[in-house]
Structures are given as C-alpha cells and as structure tokens.
Amino acid sequence: MADARDNLLDRRKAVVELLRDRGELLVVCGLGSATWDVAASGDDARNxxxxxxxxxxxxxxxxxxxxxxxxxxxxxxGDGEMLMGLGALATIGVRAPKNLSVLVLDNRHFGETGMQASHTGLGTDLCAVARACSVKRVMEASAMADVAAIREALHRPDGCLFARIAISAAEHERVMPERDGAKIKDRVRKSLGLS
Amino acid sequence: MTEQAIKAMQPWQDDVYDALKAAGIGIVSYVPDAGHARTIARAIGDPDMEAIVLTTEEEGVALTYGAWLGGRKAVLLMQSSGVGNCVNMLGLVQSCRFPFLSLITMRGEWEEFNPWQEPMGRAVPAVLDAMAVEVRRADTPEDARDLTLRGAEDAFGKDKGIAVLFSQKLIGAKVW
Structure with missing residues (x-):
C-alpha cells in the first residue's frame, strides 16, 4: 500500500551519514531507537x-x-524523548552554546511502545518550537542531501543548532550497546582525559 | 527586585556562594526561589560562573550529569516543591553513579501560610531517600555554609547524590 511515509528517510542510513568521519564529536543519545541507531553506526567511547x-x-x-x-x-x-523535555529547548535557546546541536529523528510515533502517534504526528512542529525558543540555526531533513548538510553543520560550531530529520516509522533490529551506566559514563570521561 | 527577594538576601547566602566557589562549582542551574535570590544574583554576576535558568527542575538534574561527563561541577538550586519534578531523572545517580548536588529551600514547614506547599515539603526527605540522594539539613547560617562545602566535596569526591535542605526557619517565612 502506498503511504506518504514510504518516501521518508531510513533512520539507520541517516544516523550513519550524520556520524560519518565524526572525528572528536561527542554524542549524547536519547533512549530507545536513537541509542540503537548510534550504536549501530559504530561504537565509540565518545557516545x-x-x-x-x-x-x-x-x-x-x-x-x-x-x-x-x-x-x-x-x-x-527521538521525537517522543524531545517532547518529554520540551522546556529544554527554551533553556538551551537562552544560553545557546555554539558547540551544541540537538538532532531529532522524527518518525511521529512512539516507536518503542507500540507505534502510537506522537504529538509531532498530530500537529506539533518541533522546528517551530525551536525557533520560538530563540534557537537561531534550525535545519530540516527530508532527503539524504539535507542530512549531509546537517552533518557538515555539526562540525561547524557557528551557532547552536536544532535539526529535525523526517524518518520513516520502519523499525530496525535493536543494536544494543553497553548497559552499565557507570561504565558508559566513565568511558566518555576517560575519552576526555578525566579519571 | 521584589521586597521578598531583598528580604531573603541574608548574609549567610553569601557564605553559601563562597562555599560553592571554594568547592570548584562552575555551573549554577536554578528554578528561582527567594531563599536562593542572593546566590543566583551572585552567580549571574560572576564571569567565571555559568548561571542557567531552567523551566523545570529535572532539567538541572540532567544538566549536572552532562557537565560531569565533561569534567565540570554543577549545583542545582530549587525550592522543595521542585523535588517531585526530578524523581525519574535522579535514577542516574544509581544507574550511572553520577555525582549530584542540590541546595533546596524548604517550604511548608515553618510559618508557612500556604497549605498547598505542605504535601511536597513533607515528602522531600522520603522522595530523595527513595532515589538514593542523601539528605542533610541546615538549620543555622553556619550549617548552610558548612553543609554546602561538605556536600560538594562528598558529592563530587565520592560520586554521591547529596541534597542540602535549607530549613524554612533559616530562610524565614515568605513575605507577601
């Protein structure tokens, strides 16, 4: 059956592109599919x-x-995780550190819990929210060329960035990284030369 | 500035700020309360301090974790009513052994005119204890200074969650 979502981006391909040649990039993942996607793109101590x-x-x-x-x-x-902490966009917009980017993989559903429609599928526009919270650089991706442009922007820290990546709701195999939180934390710190 | 904020600027709040500086705190995040007004004002005026205003207290819990990932110490300032907004986010004190420090001004316990402050005020120690955050109570100006310094040293030196409660008797009743 034809569906408008068929034309949307594949989340795994999008994240692989975002993290290609990532260099020293530090990555914080939201729980669930975003974490599986980042893990599937290659484990890294900076995650x-x-x-x-x-x-x-x-x-x-x-x-x-x-x-x-x-x-x-x-x-x-993901969109569900971002929606739960929407006030953070206001807090980030106030301080707007140049070296911070927030990327939302938006499939408009709560993918881990039964694919219920999320607010972004019911009218909420996250890019508009980010703009309204005075985040100056806002980007949107609906094609891989847009994803590549966002990837470039990550490495060009000339302003706090918010980006929405319109992904398909198709599910992928769960690629699970380390689950011990203390180990995950300590590994990131060690990668930064902290004990 | 409101009369209540000015009244709340008691000298011990300067000692609290100095203790935070002495402990190497570099980020102060806050949901404002009159009892923290002086500490917040000093943080905003200090070029070596990041002062981050929050929309809800749990943002400050997550901010503290991120700062520590990068090697910087943060403190969260809030009123007792905010503790309930933090509960799930505090889980990372246990699951990741993140250090966490919060200074909490109490409502609902001394000359409190507003009964709606009482339920959360009463629940604060039990809620923090349930999330493995150690509760220490400051009833005097000396306590406020000493427990802030010791709390910061213990939180970041021993990877612990520590909350210092500033009693409402110390702060004084809210003036309207």
Missing part, C-alpha cells in the same frame, strides 16, 4: 548512550557543551 532518563538528553548535551566549549557536542534523540 553517552541512554537506557532511561527520558526527556533528559538535550539537557545532558547542554551540560556537556558548557563543560567542553572547545568540542562539538551533538544530541541525537
């Missing part, structure tokens, strides 16, 4: 995977960006 704390990914990213202003920090999360 902070989440297995909980829904709604917190963007703020963890803000804290990391403030602590490491010389490094690019990217949050990769």
């Amino acid at each position: 902070f995977y989440s297995w909980g704390a829904m709604g917190g990914a963007a703020m963890i990213g803000l804290g990391l960006a403030l602590a490491r202003p010389e490094r690019a920090v990217t949050v990769i999360t």
Whole structure:
C-alpha cells in the first residue's frame, strides 16, 4: 500500500551519514531507537548512550557543551524523548552554546511502545518550537542531501543548532550497546582525559 | 527586585556562594526561589560562573550529569516543591553513579501560610531517600555554609547524590 511515509528517510542510513568521519564529536543519545541507531553506526567511547532518563538528553548535551566549549557536542534523540523535555529547548535557546546541536529523528510515533502517534504526528512542529525558543540555526531533513548538510553543520560550531530529520516509522533490529551506566559514563570521561 | 527577594538576601547566602566557589562549582542551574535570590544574583554576576535558568527542575538534574561527563561541577538550586519534578531523572545517580548536588529551600514547614506547599515539603526527605540522594539539613547560617562545602566535596569526591535542605526557619517565612 502506498503511504506518504514510504518516501521518508531510513533512520539507520541517516544516523550513519550524520556520524560519518565524526572525528572528536561527542554524542549524547536519547533512549530507545536513537541509542540503537548510534550504536549501530559504530561504537565509540565518545557516545553517552541512554537506557532511561527520558526527556533528559538535550539537557545532558547542554551540560556537556558548557563543560567542553572547545568540542562539538551533538544530541541525537527521538521525537517522543524531545517532547518529554520540551522546556529544554527554551533553556538551551537562552544560553545557546555554539558547540551544541540537538538532532531529532522524527518518525511521529512512539516507536518503542507500540507505534502510537506522537504529538509531532498530530500537529506539533518541533522546528517551530525551536525557533520560538530563540534557537537561531534550525535545519530540516527530508532527503539524504539535507542530512549531509546537517552533518557538515555539526562540525561547524557557528551557532547552536536544532535539526529535525523526517524518518520513516520502519523499525530496525535493536543494536544494543553497553548497559552499565557507570561504565558508559566513565568511558566518555576517560575519552576526555578525566579519571 | 521584589521586597521578598531583598528580604531573603541574608548574609549567610553569601557564605553559601563562597562555599560553592571554594568547592570548584562552575555551573549554577536554578528554578528561582527567594531563599536562593542572593546566590543566583551572585552567580549571574560572576564571569567565571555559568548561571542557567531552567523551566523545570529535572532539567538541572540532567544538566549536572552532562557537565560531569565533561569534567565540570554543577549545583542545582530549587525550592522543595521542585523535588517531585526530578524523581525519574535522579535514577542516574544509581544507574550511572553520577555525582549530584542540590541546595533546596524548604517550604511548608515553618510559618508557612500556604497549605498547598505542605504535601511536597513533607515528602522531600522520603522522595530523595527513595532515589538514593542523601539528605542533610541546615538549620543555622553556619550549617548552610558548612553543609554546602561538605556536600560538594562528598558529592563530587565520592560520586554521591547529596541534597542540602535549607530549613524554612533559616530562610524565614515568605513575605507577601
């Protein structure tokens, strides 16, 4: 059956492209599919995977960006996770660190819990929210060329960035990274030379 | 500035801020409360401090974790009513052994005129304890200073979650 969603981006391909030649990029993942996608793109000590704390990914990213202003920090999360912490966009917009980007993989559904429609499928426009929260650089991807442009912007820290990536609701195999939170945390810190 | 904020700017709040600086805190995030007004004002005026205003307290919990991932110490300032907004996010104190420090001004316990403050105020120690955040209570100006310094040292030196409660008797009743 033809469906408008058939033309949307494949989430795995999009994340592989976003993290291609990532260099020193620090990545904070939202829980669920965003974490599986980042893990599937290649494990890296600079990934902070989440297995909980829904709604917190963007703020963890803000804290990391403030602590490491010389490094690019990217949050990769889903629409449901971003919606749970929508106020974070207001908080991020106020401070707007140049080295922070927040990328939302938007399939307009709660994918881990039975594919119920999320607010973005029912009218909420996350890019409009980000703009309204005074985030100056807002990008949107509906084709791989757009994803490539966002990838370039991650490495060009000339302003806090919000990007929405319109992905298909198709599900992928779960690629599960380390689950011990202390190990995940310590590994990120060690990659930054911290004990 | 409101009369209540000015009244709340008691000298011990300067000692609290100095203790945060002495402990190497570099980020102060907050949902404002009159009892923290002086600390917040000093953080905003300090070029070496990041002062981050939050829309809800749980943002500050997550911010603290991210800062620590990058090697920086943060403190979360809030009123007792905010503790309930943090519960799930506090789980990472256990699951990731993240350090966490919060200074919490109490409502609902001393000359409180607003009964709606009482339920959360009463629940604060039990809620924090349930999430493995150690509760320490400051009833005097000296306590406020000493427990802030010791709390920061213990949180970031021993990977612990620590909350210092500033009692409403210390802060004084809210002035209207």
